[in-house]
Amino acid sequence: MSRRELHLNLFVYPGGHHEAAWRHHGSDPARILDVEFYQDLARRAEAATFDGIFFADGPALADNVRYASRFRLEPFTWLSAIAAVTRRIGLIATASTTYSEPYNLARLFASLDHLSRGRAGWNIVTTGAPQAALNFGLDAHPVHAERYDRAREFLDVVTKLWDSWEDDALVADQETGLFADTDRIHAIDHEGPHLKVRGPLNTPRTPQGRPVYVQAGSSEDGRAFAARYAEAVFTAHQTLGNGQDFYADLKKRAAGLGRDPEKVLVLPGISPFIGSTEAEVRALHDEYNELTQPEYSLQLLHRMLGLRLTAEQLDGPVPRELIETGGERGNGSRFQVILDIIDREQPTVRGLLHRLAGARGHRVIAGTPEQVADQIQEWFEQGAADGFNVMPPGLPGGFDLFADQVVPILRARGLFRTAYTGTTLRDHYGLARPDSQYAA
């Protein structure tokens, strides 16, 4: 279709996106490590013609795993198993430029793209969790600016590795005995401040050429990085105004770098609570909130805001003056989103915890299917989003409600596809396949 098209990804978190989802009767904790559970979820997302399925990741154990389903499914293995049972849906893996070796990471993405026939996407992160450093031989997590500096160099290196085999380098001519035209396979000979990699990659060029570059940082460094490299940007905004500001800023930055702003998709996160009436939605939301555990939430608040509070303070106001502003925070832009909630809504501590429980700073949309579709349409048409990263509070039920009740409305309004028109994630996102930089 030539008109502008909405894009939807399914964000997968073991146990669901709401912190207490695993405790809800709609969840089955016995299946949180069952690959068939996730394969089935991906099949449903594909049946709903979603653009992609998205796996978050981080190379360290969260400290609040006592209360929440916060272990990690390694994205490459898990998405490869999902690739095997799906045909069209994009497969987006989060991977860190701080805690990966570029050669190894380039291979994992190249193979995922080959075996899925062109459905790989890379959510590029520099890793926010400082405890990761201790799992990789470092005494301290590199500071934000240093992480981004390495990220830029890392991206340059892996891009060259993905380009190191030109498209026609694999010949495999049984008659002549020429397997690969080595004139079309290139050493990359990279030597920079952070990395030294000779190449070439040991894998022929992939169906998409490179995985789709996705990025989620919204800090100043993050925006500059996204404007330069990202083809899709995941972001968190609570209000239409904030969403519009971010959208306009990012598109302008991309255009300023000579890029087509339509090829940088902005996809905010939304966590939809859906019910057939507003009262039903409220009741569902209350059910989830009653399952939250203050010990967990208070830990989260400490990690996100530097606030150390006790259970006695739950029904008092948020002590705004104690929040540590500035300094080195893992997720600076998310931090600002939460500060804005506090300033705008003046919640009690418990109220804030419930706001964060649903999506940790991402936007919760609660309503009937029509109301949720209205919100999506508004952001899409009012310059705040090209689509959304859908983060169902509970899985699989929260996704099924969205797929069965919201998607048909979006389709009926002509906003969302009724069938895939292409086969790769680049096709779904409307992105061209990049040529190898080494091609003559």
Added chain:
Amino acid sequence: MSRRELHLNLFVYPGGHHEAAWRHHGSDPARILDVEFYQDLARRAEAATFDGIFFADGPALADNVRYASRFRLEPFTWLSAIAAVTRRIGLIATASTTYSEPYNLARLFASLDHLSRGRAGWNIVTTGAPQAALNFGLDAHPVHAERYDRAREFLDVVTKLWDSWEDDALVADQETGLFADTDRIHAIDHEGPHLKVRGPLNTPRTPQGRPVYVQAGSSEDGRAFAARYAEAVFTAHQTLGNGQDFYADLKKRAAGLGRDPEKVLVLPGISPFIGSTEAEVRALHDEYNELTQPEYSLQLLHRMLGLRLTAEQLDGPVPRELIETGGERGNGSRFQVILDIIDREQPTVRGLLHRLAGARGHRVIAGTPEQVADQIQEWFEQGAADGFNVMPPGLPGGFDLFADQVVPILRARGLFRTAYTGTTLRDHYGLARPDSQYAA
């Protein structure tokens, strides 16, 4: 079954194990990157009740890719896609202790074991190819002793990571809200000469506890390492005597370290050329040899033996005196195997190249199905093997011949299973599931 049982793995190389297999009419080069080709092969190996399917690997591009199908399929992604379409067969991934981060590698194996429900095996290598160093920021490949020193420490670290969640640490009790019993999740706090890793892993303990430890080095360092850690050893021997010597040596070393020698399986590589008559086998072998390319083979000879020869020397004797002995060779034990062939058989250069073309130092068994089965039985019963790593010269045809014609004979003789009796690779190999070292 209580009696001793033969073990068989299928070794997968893109295009087949013989260097010219990709040129043979039995191959389809258009499918060498097609995941369904490999999934189908794994299904056939599972139908033949093989113990496992095995992926070699190395983090660099081979320099002779001009003539041979020597790119690499990344094992974790590829085996995860295979896991999704199989139920029983073991999945053995080669991974390097020299060029991996232990935290990342531990996660990949843990996830492969979870999603395959206990079928992961790790072929532990230190990486022989010196050019890998240049893809990982090093100026030179670490020397053999240093690589093994790091390998021992690496194995210690990843074993602790796999043990860091005790088996019952994942509670997921919806009523009490306890997701994980953090008293049963342990930091590993490792600090050694090569590695510093705090842990714990961010994944619950896996069905097998740890992947099966497989090892393929047969040098002095390699044997010592295998005797201490390996549960299955891949090795290359040309004669029954050499096979028996290695077998006896390894079992003795393991027993000397207090291990049960029956829990260290010795699995030599064999490349079977099968035909219904000896004349047919010879013709098949000749077909393959005629497809070999001297440019390729001479490169291989240079890499393996340090010999720089030209096409003019093909029909003369191997200049034994020019072979560089000693020093730092990537694959010291394979080097010795080839020297033995030269000394024993006094081949021409071309003759030696044809010997190596089939399996690069592994043993070629050429014969009728009965003859191949006889050879397998002899080694199995005469103290040279607990089973074999089967390396078909061409895929899929070379494997089908073995599965359809040799396996039934092995079964009829009571040597090989007719059905799986367990579900994990440990079950197939007769190995116990290890307890976590942190369990009380």
